Amino acid sequence: MPEHTPAVVVGIDGSDSALQAARWAAAVADACDAPLHIVHAMPSMGRNLTETAAAIQAAIMSYQRDSALIFLRAATDAVQQDRPDLTVTTEATETPVDEALIDASGSARLVVLGGKDVTGAAAVLLGSTTLRVATHAVCPVVAFRGDQVTLSDQSIVVGVDASSAGAGVLATAFEFANAMKVKLIAVRSWTTRAPIGDVTIPFLIDWDALEAAEWSALTSLVDEWRARYPEVDAECVVETMSPGRALLRHAADAQLVVVGSRGRGALTGLVLGSTSMNMLHHSPVPVMVTRAQAD
CATH class of the missing domain: 3.40.50.620 (HUPs)
Known part of the structure; x- marks a missing residue:
């Protein structure tokens, strides 16, 4: 080399x-x-x-x-x-x-x-090596989880949201799926729950249209990276549940989960976001944290 x-x-x-x-x-x-x-x-x-x-x-x-x-x-x-x-x-x-x-x-x-797994207390009160490295490193960072020390034909799961970090996370996931020669599952979640205090009229909302819009946004983004990595078999999944639950559901059959970080900041847990923190704490497989592409 x-x-x-x-x-x-x-x-x-x-x-x-x-x-x-x-x-x-x-x-x-x-x-x-x-x-x-x-x-x-x-x-x-x-x-x-x-x-x-x-x-x-x-x-x-x-x-x-x-x-x-x-x-x-x-x-x-x-x-x-x-x-x-x-x-x-x-x-x-x-x-x-x-x-x-x-x-x-x-x-x-x-x-x-x-x-060990990262806890909420460690993030907010004490910090941890994993959190500090994950939020300040230039390259992607993996928190090793589980006991599988070799690669397999299991897929890589990546969480893709509508933020600016989405493209960077997907780019990293495609890069490693291509190198490891495995399938990539891009997961996007949305929920019908409204924030507390919001007024909703459920029977006037076209939920099917909203789900179709989420699906269209995800596939459009994934297709851009399919063109760059044509050998990667990429699947799009839209789940009507929280991002953490959606990723954990698919992590059960995966060998790696890829999530994003918003960048540098004083409060590490807030910088990583609840989904990334949830995966670091609960994922049964290694978790890769990657910075937003803009960073």
Whole structure:
């Protein structure tokens, strides 16, 4: 492969989830004909820690620092056992993990993180590595979920809404569906529920026409990308339910879900939006978060 080929970057911390994430990232790198770069960095320090919490955090950081090369070697061995011909590089850094991965995203094809599900409390009160990286990275970011460490013939599901981020999310989904040689399912949802306080006259609304309009908007957008990626089998689905429920419904039979981020911001949970947060918390399969194309 060319020397300038952007790498798939994966962050590890010695956990089983991170090791699985590294193996999954290697499978994606192989499919994209890209190298894999494994990064071990220091845990991010929380703010306003109590004395006890600070002592525990210091002990964790000391353990991570002393074990970095061991963790990197274990991840490399696991990856090369699966894919002996894959180009693998490693990096140990004293930089906080979120800063290290955000910096690496500037020249990466993809950043992958393993770890626990993201909770609402983490988003609003404490933040998390996954959320910080997902909302500040230049390239798409995958939060590894589940236990499938190889690629399959299962589809990629992408949530497409009417926002400016829709085109960017769909572009990324087509790019990876093409590389992974799998079907793409583009999901758009709409609901008959009106916001509290709105006055509606249900019997005067042509619901079939509204659904047809949603279908037309989705297929028009998808057709633009079908023309660029003719080998991708793309299916359009319009659901009359919330976006989160719609994506979770299709994620059950998929190997990857792609959602969008609105960009940078102080309140990470609000920046990602409720649908993306819902998928990070509940999805049984890896979740890819990609920035709006305008960014």
